[in-house]
Amino acid sequence: MDITLIYYLVPAIIMFCCGVYGFITRRNMIAMLISLELMLNAVDINFVVFNRYLYPEATEGMFFTLFAIAIAAAETAIAIAIIINVFRAVKNVDARDIDKMKN
Amino acid sequence: MESVGSIIMYLIIALSIIVFSVLTVTTRKILRSATFLLFVLFATAALYFKLDYEFLGAVQIAVYAGGIVVLFVFSILLTSRPGHSSEQLVSRRRVIGILAGLATLVVAGGALWSRCSMALAQLPAMSNPDMKLIGETMMGTGDGQMLLPFEAISVLLLACIIGGVVVARKR
Numbered sequence: 144m145d146i147t148l149i150y151y152l153v154p155a156i157i158m159f160c161c162g163v164y165g166f167i168t169r170r171n172m173i174a175m176l177i178s179l180e181l182m183l184n185a186v187d188i189n190f191v192v193f194n195r196y197l198y199p200e201a202t203e204g205m206f207f208t209l210f211a212i213a214i215a216a217a218e219t220a221i222a223i224a225i226i227i228n229v230f231r232a233v234k235n236v237d238a239r240d241i242d243k244m245k246n
Numbered sequence: 247m248e249s250v251g252s253i254i255m256y257l258i259i260a261l262s263i264i265v266f267s268v269l270t271v272t273t274r275k276i277l278r279s280a281t282f283l284l285f286v287l288f289a290t291a292a293l294y295f296k297l298d299y300e301f302l303g304a305v306q307i308a309v310y311a312g313g314i315v316v317l318f319v320f321s322i323l324l325t326s327r328p329g330h331s332s333e334q335l336v337s338r339r340r341v342i343g344i345l346a347g348l349a350t351l352v353v354a355g356g357a358l359w360s361r362c363s364m365a366l367a368q369l370p371a372m373s374n375p376d377m378k379l380i381g382e383t384m385m386g387t388g389d390g391q392m393l394l395p396f397e398a399i400s401v402l403l404l405a406c407i408i409g410g411v412v413v414a415r416k417r
Contacts, residue, residue, distance in 0.1 A: 154260045168340055195299070214402065
């Protein structure tokens with residue numbers, strides 16, 4: 144058996160779909176952020192696998208993944224700062240309760 | 247032809263990615279969800295190691311498992327009681343979620359299916375990108391070298407630090 148390109152893409156697709164499902168069904172904002180991380184991670188896997196299989200002499204896919212990891216870290220830190228501030232204001236991290244600006 | 251050990255390694259990685267990502271979004275306890283996310287990230291790091299990107303795997307473990315998951319666990323413990331389960335999903339919301347997930351699967355799977363020959367590409371030989379190559383690519387300004395994104399990331403991280411302090415300080 145040869146492990147071809149598609150063997151790595153299928154777990155990445157499933158991971159991405161789990162992220163979409165979780166992002167829609169979750170109410171807790173931290174859980175939504177966790178689903179977002181799943182989606183980002185699936186995309187990172189795609190970059191690396193395409194780089195490795197189709198263009199093994201290039202390094203762009205690997206560097207895109209490195210930068211994506213750095214951006215994910217920054218985004219998570221800011222998002223969690225915002226979530227904790229929201230928690231101070233409404234004593235809750237439920238996405239349904241954040242409607243102060245609507246009415 | 248792959249060796250048997252390589253295939254077993256692949257099976258372990260793929261199965262743990264699939265099982266733990268499903269568990270991450272279906273478990274009702276949020277702390278468990280963060281723990282399963284940690285396992286998914288470790289499996290991804292193992293996948294990078296298996297594809298000969300050692301530096302990338304190390305960065306994945308250090309930044310994701312060492313930084314982001316710890317942040318998640320801290321904020322979960324700060325904002326919810328441990329052992330608290332989220333409420334049962336209403337079936338309408340679950341149906342919408344499953345439909346959106348399936349739609350994503352169909353679109354992405356269709357795109358993959360339309361490139362069938364590419365999807366069966368064999369693993370080509372590659373020498374591991376060593377630290378010299380990584381450093382020169384990150385600091386060079388030539389063709390395919392990435393000084394500009396590197397500097398943009400450093401400005402982004404500075405903005406992130408300032409933003410974090412401004413958002414989180416006590417008024």
